Amino acid sequence: MVDLLKNAISIGVGIAAMTREKVEEISETVSKEVKITEKEGQKIYDEFLEHVKHSSENLETRIKNTINHTLKSMNIVTKEEVQKANYVTQETLTAANDKTNEEINQLKTQIEELKKIISEK
Secondary structure (H helix, E strand, O other): OOHHHHHHHHHHHHHOOOOOOHHHHHHHHHHHHHHHOOOHHHHHHHHHHHHHHHHHHHHHHHHHHHHHHHHHHHHOHHHHHHHHHHHHHHHHHHHHHHHHHHHHHOOOOOOHHHHHHHHHH
């Protein structure tokens, strides 16, 4: 009888949106009608909640995988890819800025040297 009740509750897992209170209410009603002990009812209730939790986690994983697959097939970049590109761009700009400043300093030095040469003549 308990197995039959477990199977019936397992079928209801598709109704995962059901609130905790509603599940408790149904569990109490079934416990009274099927004449099972409170301990057996609690065990069935706990197993049901665990099954719902596991099903929800599986559904969430499947949804994430589907979304990731869809985004990849559409060639849409991820947040991580954008962050990496921004980091690389920032490094490139910093390096270019450093090189430009170095070249400016070299030109200033050359200008000063030319000024000295011109003033000596």
